Amino acid sequence: DAMVIQNPRYQVTQFGKPVTLSCSQTLNHNVMYWYQQKSSQAPKLLFHYYDKDFNNEADTPDNFQSRRPNTSFCFLDIRSPGLGDAAMYLCATDPGRGGTDTQYFGPGTRLTVL
Amino acid sequence: AQKITQTQPGMFVQEKEAVTLDCTYDTSDPSYGLFWYKQPSSGEMIFLIYQGSYDQQNATEGRYSLNFQKARKSANLVISASQLGDSAMYFCAMRGPGTASKLTFGTGTRLQVTL
Numbered sequence: 001d002a003m004v005i006q007n008p009r010y011q012v013t014q015f016g017k018p019v020t021l022s023c024s025q026t027l028n029h030n031v032m033y034w035y036q037q038k039s040s041q042a043p044k045l046l047f048h049y050y051d052k053d054f055n056n057e058a059d060t061p062d063n064f065q066s067r068r069p070n071t072s073f074c075f076l077d078i079r080s081p082g083l084g085d086a087a088m089y090l091c092a093t094d095p096g097r098g099g100t101d102t103q104y105f106g107p108g109t110r111l112t113v114l
Numbered sequence: 115a116q117k118i119t120q121t122q123p124g125m126f127v128q129e130k131e132a133v134t135l136d137c138t139y140d141t142s143d144p145s146y147g148l149f150w151y152k153q154p155s156s157g158e159m160i161f162l163i164y165q166g167s168y169d170q171q172n173a174t175e176g177r178y179s180l181n182f183q184k185a186r187k188s189a190n191l192v193i194s195a196s197q198l199g200d201s202a203m204y205f206c207a208m209r210g211p212g213t214a215s216k217l218t219f220g221t222g223t224r225l226q227v228t229l
Contacts, residue, residue, distance in 0.1 A: 017211065026189075030213075031213070031214045037157075040222075041221075042205060042219035042220065042221055042222060043159070043205075043219055044215070045216060048162075048214055049167055050213065050214045055214070087146065088157050090157075091157055091215075092159070094214070096213045096214060097213065098211060098213055098214045099145070099147060099162075099209045099210050099215035100145070100146070100147035100166050100209070100211075101147075101213075102147075102149065102161055102164055103149075103161075104161060105158065105159035105160075105161070106158070107156070107157065107158040108157040108158060108159070109172070110157060112149040
């Protein structure tokens with residue numbers, strides 16, 4: 001029944017070692033989002049895809065990249081993780097019909113950087 | 115620009131009691147959506163309830179209801195008959211019109227349900 005799936009749930013990487021987080025959805029939604037959430041803070045939007053169109057938030061570091069090879073999958077690549085990138089990474093989707101659409105979130109991937 | 119304010123960093127409620135979590139918002143858009151999400155310690159962001167700016171009636175979903183006061187720009191979440199499993203962080207959020215518009219979150223309220 002899971003609609004937005006994230007793998008892995010926990011990821012440990014070393015400082016500077018590239019890491020990829022995965023998100024998939026069974027909702028056939030047009031829009032997929034990636035959020036970063038640090039401890040005791042609200043989620044912060046990194047970027048989103050509307051279909052194949054990539055939209056980066058102005059303050060998202062260049063260290064973060066994303067790929068969406070098809071409707072169902074979206075990946076977050078962190079090229080050279082720093083200690084400050086340790087966080088929960090949340091993927092979300094919505095149909096893309098309008099601003100009152102509900103965003104549905106996956107369970108998140110908790111990233112640890114050693 | 116949109117802004118969400120949650121003034122209660124933490125709340126306690128006894129099991130089976132009702133609790134209200136406060137949320138005020140600010141926006142210049144006439145059309146917007148208001149959302150509440152629950153985030154347990156596992157980290158998943160769970161959608162609870164939605165209120166549209168043009169909705170005449172307050173939204174309800176089971177034990178959750180949204181007390182929407184448009185003139186006061188408030189969208190408080192009411193949880194009736196609290197359960198131990200309701201202990202979590204609760205985020206109020208809003209988004210304006212337009213496809214893929216940004217979801218703006220408040221800082222959250224941590225709710226602890228006690229016996």
